[in-house]
Amino acid sequence: MNELLERELNGELTASESLELNRCRDDEVLRRRRGWRSVAATIAEDPPLRPATSARIARGVHQRMGVRDAIAAPGPVRLLPWAALAVGALTLALIGTWTEPMPEEQKKETSVANEVAIGPRGGPVEIGVIDAPVDESEELIEVVF
């Protein structure tokens, strides 16, 4: 019978079960049934301490939406980091494509000029002729300290 009472309290009792429960004269079941009828009614009829108004709730929801919209970055700004990355990658790719191998003659000039420019002690160096064409048979580079 207690099981029937639990089903009644869960709102799952069928009509025949309800009749069966109504016929029950068990003190314990009657006591609990009466108690729960009263408590359930008290809970159901108890209004909130302060009634909510739809306008107040709606205003709060609207404010939250406004705040969300305000802090959310607009579309183009959100895409900015990706755009910067894409531009960077494209630039690197283009540089890689445009860089051609250095001709042999230019390589030699650069290496000689570097040797001269470094100097013996790392101090200031005056470079005499560094743009002259390199001829290995003559001393054409003059360094003045």
Next chain:
Amino acid sequence: MDSVWKAVMLQEPVDIGAASDRELLARAAERDDAACFELVTRYGERLFAVVEKSHGDLQLSDDIVQDAIFRAIEKQTQLRDGTAFFPWIVRIALHHAADYRRKVRRESLVDMFRFGETRPATETLCEAQLDSDRDRAQVRRALTRLKPYHRELLVLRYYAQLSVEELCQVFKKRNAAIRKDLQRARDQLERRLPDRFGGEP
């Protein structure tokens, strides 16, 4: 802001009232103020009552309900069963309530709950009303002493009149588990209300 809402409230779109919950959610997500207001009108006060009764704090209940409706609109695609909007939004609200509870755990929960507050003094109360208020305060106090989960179960079952199936949706539990939990919650409340259950049969 108020003028915006006055304008919204004065509008009476014909089709909004007949729209399904899912349609309203979708329209509200597109910033349709009338749809948002209709959604709040349908469920806002009921949800507020459930949260206020199971959580206890008026100001926090306001925030929780507003947050829950806002989240529901934002996450409207996650609503699987369009007919089960209320259990879904109750679930969102109760999650928020649990978050708030965790935040204030170090503070006195007893102070936080204001069950049993008296009615405004300006009201003229007859004897029957006083008795009824006393009964309500007694039940509220007893509910306060239950675990939050048991309190939520009883409020949803007996105030919001949710069925066991709907409670399963709210708490994501199986039918048998919800029945067992309901039984435990009722046992706990019975123990805290001896005079309501101790009368002559």
